[in-house]
Amino acid sequence: MRATLDFLLYDWLDAAALNGRPRFAEHSRETFDAVLDACERLARERFAPYNRLSDTEEPRFDGERVHLPQATHEAMRAYVESGMLAAAHDYELGGMQLPCVVEMAARSFFSAASVSMSGYAMLTQGNANLLLAHGSPRQKQVFARNELAGRWFGTMCLSEPQAGSSLSDIATRAIPDGDDHAADPLGPRYRLKGHKMWISAGEHELSENIIHLVLAKIPGPDGRTIPGVKGISLFIVPKHLVDAEGRLTGERNDVALAGLNHKLGFRGTTNTLLNFGEGRYPVRGQAGAIGYLVGAPGQGLACMFHMMNEARIGVGLGATMLGYAGYLAALEYARQRPQGRPVGPGGKDPAQPQVPIIEHADVRRMLLAQKAYCEGALALELYCARLVDEQRTGTPQAADDARLLLEVLTPIAKSWPSEWCLEANSLAIQVLGGSGYTRDFPVEQYWRDNRLNMIHEGTHGIQALDLLGRKVVMEGGKGLALLAGRIRDAVARAAQLPALAGCAQALGEALERLEQATRAAWSSGDPVVALANATPYMQAFGHVVLAWIWLDVATCATRGEPDDFRRGKLAAARYFFRYELPKIGPWLAVVESRDTTCLEMQTTWF
Template sequence: MRDTLDFLLYDWLQVQSLQDRPRFADHSRETFDAVLDTCERIAREKFAPFNRVADLEEPRFDGERVHLPASTHAALAAYVESGMLAAAQDHEQGGMQLPLTVEMAANAFFSKASVAMGGYAMLTQGNANLLMAHGTPTQQAVFAANEFSGRWFGTMCLSEPQAGSSLSDVATRAEPDGETFDADPLGPRYRLTGHKMWISGGEHEITENIVHLVLAKIPGSDGKVVPGVKGLSLFIVPKHLVDPQGQLTGERNDVSLAGLNHKLGYRGTTNCLLNFGEGRHRPLGKAGAVGYRVGRPGDGLRCMFHMMNEARIGVGLGAVMLGYAGYEASLAYARQRPQGRPLTAAGKDAAAPQRLIIEHADIKRMLLAQKSYVEGGLALALYCARLVDEQHTGSPEAAVEAQLMLEVLTPIAKSWPSEWCLEANSLAIQVLGGYGYTRDFPVEQYWRDNRLNMIHEGTHGIQALDLLGRKVVMDGGKALMALAGRINQTVQRAGQVAGLATAATALAGALGAVGAATKKAWATGEPEEALANATPYLQAFGHTVMAWIWLELALAVEGRSDDAAQGKRAAQRYFYAYELPRIAAWLSVVERREPLVREMQDGWF
């Protein structure tokens, strides 16, 4: 995997050029490589050997404490010690001012070694980054700084038992804590009551405190709650109360674990139902969990999307790396497992030696599919990270274009790897056959862990609605046009290269088909008609993006004849021969606004 990362970072994305920018001036390829080396070593020594332990010894609640394996505590202590929680932060915050592209590449090692144990760090980084964008200076100094140091970990608390993904139906309430509620140096202080479900990292004793970011509704001047998402505000709700200097006061906040969710996979990350303000504790002598508002009233969802969008790219990366782990495991197995003989006259001789299964065409097909999914997915995730670096440190014009590209690519960066790297894990099981279905080999766990990624941080259906319902049509389609411009540039370059011109023509056709389907989906202007087939649209859009990525990678190895370059050409050819033709079927139902799924009635099932 390291060779692939190096190729993507240095040969394709040219991240070494970022050192010419003031923010990254202290860096060089040597410092980037040192970060990658350190993370690769920690992941290999502290995470990978205990991935199965975290799966088998899932979190246990004894009524007072949640118990996790000692290896989980040790792995996260090593991660904290590496400084990676603050890697992209300013030097003044104890950070390295590392490009996000390099930070994400380094974190890929942890996702591959144990995505569940690494989840605590991903959530904490996202939580602290949100506070750096929307919190007050005191909130940043107290809460974000202690998260970046690893002293505290963080969560995001959106969903509720009755609401799920429908955030407009959030019922958790926040009431101002007295007439002087806005005089607290930590922020306007409220009392929260309600329940939050599916909270990853919601209870543990890895760190001395947990910083919950909670969406809740506050009353307006008339005492009534504003309905829908416009009524949502965001609150910092620590597990233990702290003072303005960031020290624990010794008082427990009224945040209680109602129960642990027992999951198919991802078992190494605690997942909780939390009760806020149930009365088990009375912090500062009153009922309700103490929370400090972040941002303005009613700005909760806008603030939270800062963390959600970052988390969506992180989820995509996690899905990629689980797929990558399965690919490497099945490739290693195929290279040493003898079975069957050639389909030739000589192969009919039962006394002839068996050949390795990697020599069978169908095994090669499954391995090529996995390679195209995981290496392409990794390229997409790092490309999005590179866009974030461009957004923050590029020229004003480049920053605007990067933002547009991120708008339309974020749903793909989350959803495409979640679907197709899960398929890669399924193919890995298939390569191993019956052995793959047992716990003697790790591929079954990779599939179980990966199955979550189509669900959390916005389900597949929500990503589809976001893409077709908002991202490709907003501002007159500016984001879609920005992406189309980048793809057309690749088409023009590839059209001049022998061996890639046919692929360039196919990609141009796919892009045109997506554009035509987008217009036809919205031809009547009726959202119910346009969005009924949003998921097939998402699949076709994602495959078009991935075809573009693979053509870019094929261009990047042009002129090379080594095995790695030949492998990338083969994966590009596979994707265009076996995968890109799928988009015609997906887009056909979008174009004609196929009414079946809208008209289907309950009783007919």
């Protein structure tokens, strides 16, 4: 895995060139490598050995406290001490000013070692990053800085039992807390009442405080709640109340754990139902959780999307590395497991010794599929991180291009690995056969952990609606056109190479088909019809994007001295073009024809 990371970072994305920019001027490849070395070692020593423990000893609530294995406490303490929570931030914030692409490469080790244990860090980073973007100066100082220091951890509280992903239907309410509510130094102070469901890391004792970012509705000018998403605001709701200097006051906020959700996988991260303002922990004699408004009233969803989009890429990385971990386990097993004999001209010779199963073509097919899915997905996630660096430190034009590309690619960065790296985990189980279906080997846990990634941070269907309904048509289709231009540039480069010319032609044709399907989907002007087949559209779109990624990676692989490593990259690219890219035809056919089979299906017919 490390060799692939180094190749993608330095040969393909040229991360070392970022050191020529003022923000990263104090870094070098040596400092980047030192960070990667440290994180690889920490993940191997403090996370990976306890991944199974975090699964078998899932969080337990005794009515007062949530209990986690001691290994989780120690792993998160070591992570905090490593400084990785603030790694990409300014030196003044205790950060290292690492490029985002290097930070993401470093985080990949933790996702592969134990995605559920490392989930606490991902949520805390996203929470702090949102506050740094939208919070007041005091909120940044008190809440974001303490999170980046690892003193406090964070969550995001969106879904509710009755609303799920339909945020316009949330019922949590916030009302001003007293006549002086607007004068609180931590921000306008409100009292919140409601329930939040599926809150990852919502309760634990890994840190001295938990900072919840909560979506709630406030009264409009007439005193009534504004319907829909326009009435949603965002609030900081700490588990333990703090003063304006960030000191704990010793008073518990009115946030209570109603219970833990018992999950198929991803068990090392607590998942909770939280009650806000039920009166279990009254504040100053009153029910209602104290919350501080972030940003302007009614702008809560816009603020929260900062964390949601970051989390979606983080989910994509987690899905990728679960697939990658399963692939490496399957590869090791296939090289060691003897079974069967090669077929010669006269058939199998039972007198010959058995061969490792990796010698069988179908096992190689399954391994090659996993390699194509997982290494391609890793390249995509790192490319998105590289766009973040361009958005932050590039020229104005490069920064705006990066913004548009990220808008279009984020649904793919989340959805494609969560579907196809899950398939990689399924193939890993298949390679191990009956052993893969037992808990004696890790691949079944990787599959269970990965199954969540198609659901949380926006389900597969929601990502599809976002892609076809918003992202490809936003700003007059400018983002899609920009992506298409990048793809055509890669096609033109690869077309000059005999080994890749056929792949280049296939990708050019696939892009034209995708653009045609996009136009056809919207040709009726009816969004109900256009979006009825959004998921097959997203599947085809994702495969075109991954074919582009693989073509560009393969082009890079041809520049060095041919060796097993580079030949492996070229073989994975060929596999993707021959086995995977042709799948887009049936997907796009239903989009182009605006097929109404699913729309016409009546509920009573089921």
